[in-house]
Amino acid sequence: MLRGGHKDGDFVGNAASGTATIATALREASGRLAAGSETPRLDAEVLLRHVLGVDRTGLFLRLPKPLATADRAAFDGLVAARLDGAPVAYLTGEREFMGLPFRVRPGVLVPRPETEVLVEWALARLRARPGARVLDVGTGSGAIALSLAAHAPAGWGGRAIGGDASAAALAIAAENRARLGMADRVALVRGDLASWCRGPLDLLLANLPYLRPEQVAANPALAAEPAAALLGGADGLDLIRRLVADAPRVLAPGGAIGLEIDPSQAEAVVGLVVAALPEAEVAVLRDLAGLARHVVAEGTRRDALQSESGDTVPRA
Numbered sequence: 477m478l479r480g481g482h483k484d485g486d487f488v489g490n491a492a493s494g495t496a497t498i499a500t501a502l503r504e505a506s507g508r509l510a511a512g513s514e515t516p517r518l519d520a521e522v523l524l525r526h527v528l529g530v531d532r533t534g535l536f537l538r539l540p541k542p543l544a545t546a547d548r549a550a551f552d553g554l555v556a557a558r559l560d561g562a563p564v565a566y567l568t569g570e571r572e573f574m575g576l577p578f579r580v581r582p583g584v585l586v587p588r589p590e591t592e593v594l595v596e597w598a599l600a601r602l603r604a605r606p607g608a609r610v611l612d613v614g615t616g617s618g619a620i621a622l623s624l625a626a627h628a629p630a631g632w633g634g635r636a637i638g639g640d641a642s643a644a645a646l647a648i649a650a651e652n653r654a655r656l657g658m659a660d661r662v663a664l665v666r667g668d669l670a671s672w673c674r675g676p677l678d679l680l681l682a683n684l685p686y687l688r689p690e691q692v693a694a695n696p697a698l699a700a701e702p703a704a705a706l707l708g709g710a711d712g713l714d715l716i717r718r719l720v721a722d723a724p725r726v727l728a729p730g731g732a733i734g735l736e737i738d739p740s741q742a743e744a745v746v747g748l749v750v751a752a753l754p755e756a757e758v759a760v761l762r763d764l765a766g767l768a769r770h771v772v773a774e775g776t777r778r779d780a781l782q783s784e785s786g787d788t789v790p791r792a
Contacts, residue, residue, distance in 0.1 A: 495542035498524070498535070505555045512559050519564050523554045526568040562700050574623035579651050583644040585705040587619040590763040591683055594734050594770050595623050597761060601679050601732050601774070603629045608678035610636040611726070613669055613719060616705060618649030618662070620681055625661040639665045639673070642704065669719050676728035683736040684708065684715040691738070712738055713745070720748045727753075730775035742768035749773045 496504075502520055509516035525535050527550045543551070554567050565571035565586040571578050573587040574595055580586055602608050602624065612621035615638030625636050640646050646664050653662055665672065670680065686708040692698050698706060708714050716735060723733050733753070737745050742760050749758050749771055756773040763769040 495545070496548070497539065498528075498541055498543045499539040501543045501548060501551060502535075502539070505551065508555055509558060512561075519558055520555070522564050523558065523567060524551055527551045527554065561696060563697075566700060571617075573619045574627060576623060576626055576656060578617050578619050578622075579648060579655065580617050581648065582700065583642070583702055584617045584648045585683075585701055587617060590765075590767075590769050591620065591736055592623075593761055593763050594681065594683065594736055594772075595620055595627075597734055597770070597772055598624055598679060598681055599627055599629075602632050602634065605678050606631055606633055608632070608634045609676070609728075610634060610679040610681065611670060611673060611677050612636060612638045613640075613680070613682040614684045614705075614715070615640045615649055615664070616642075616645050616683075618652045618664070620683065621662050622649075622652055622656055622658050625658045626656060628661075634678075635661060635663065637663045637665055637673075639667050639670070641666065641668055642702075645705075669715065670722050670726050673726050675726035676731065677726050678728050678731050680719075680723060680727060680731065680733045682716070682719055682734075684719065686712045686716060686736070686738050686741065688712045711744075712741060713748070716741075716745060717748060720745075720752045723749075723752055732772065732774035734770055734772040736770050737768070739767040739769065742771065745771045 502524055505520040505524070506517045509519050513519050521532065521535060525532065527547050528535065528538065530538065557567055558564060563586050565580045566582055569579060569581060571580050571587050574592055578587055598610070610621070610624060612624070615621050618638050621636040621638035628634070638649055640649070643666060646666055649664055653659055653664065685704065685706050687706045688711060689707060692703070692706050708716065716737070720733070720735070727733065733749065735745060746758055746760065749756070753773050756775060758771065758773045760768045761770040761772060
């Protein structure tokens with residue numbers, strides 16, 4: 477029985493078997509991953525928990541125990557793949573988003589924590605508009621649409637649609653929809669942005685590809701993810717520009733739009749939204765790092781946007 481606190485270094489091996497302990501394997505893997513990961517200890521923990529099929533508490537309780545040969549081989553293989561640039565989520569096949577488990581694999585973008593800011597903003601819109609009709613453009617794994625449906629306020633009574641041009645991405649979104657039991661609340665549609673949608677929509681959301689080629693080339697960590705889910709053209713705004721231009725056609729009166737962006741694009745995207753929706757109030761929402769991460773616009777209700785943790789864009 478474990479008593480009190482301990483450090484990984486307390487468990488260096490198993491005298492009877494000569495097999496390294498789980499703590500030793502974890503420490504060694506963390507050291508190896510430090511050469512290519514910003515979060516080596518976390519990566520090692522997640523990969524080892526995946527191999528052992530335990531949660532974090534379960535891993536902690538097993539630290540002094542020997543790591544079976546087969547498990548060590550599987551763990552070493554995952555660590556090597558991580559060092560080669562594979563995202564942890566691809567190696568485990570899963571990523572948590574908004575407290576929900578999402579299946580991911582090559583062919584779909586790994587959900588990021590900063591996108592949760594957009595989902596929280598959207599949930600506030602749902603609370604204010606029972607029965608709201610929602611479209612998530614470029615749904616990928618379905619993280620935004622499915623999280624909205626899962627966390628929607630009681631009595632919402634609406635329906636979300638996840639749209640994507642990629643059949644492979646929609647197949648993964650369908651798996652996640654089934655796992656989360658959201659078939660009756662989320663529809664999936666293959667199509668080009670919102671061109672197939674007649675509207676009217678109460679809420680239009682999008683985390684579209686917005687990176688420039690040089691940004692992707694300068695970040696080796698993105699090499700394993702699908703280029704089609706990252707690259708947004710020369711200025712990163714090709715798809716955002718098209719969607720914003722189409723927003724007046726599909727949005728209902730008083731409807732809202734929320735877009736994830738690269739922080740360097742905030743001014744340009746605000747300009748696009750103001751031009752397309754001149755009556756709307758526009759704001760920039762910041763992520764947990766304080767970076768401009770989302771541009772949102774809604775009806776003409778200035779008080780609604782000023783209450784958000786963002787920057788209201790002044791009108792001329």
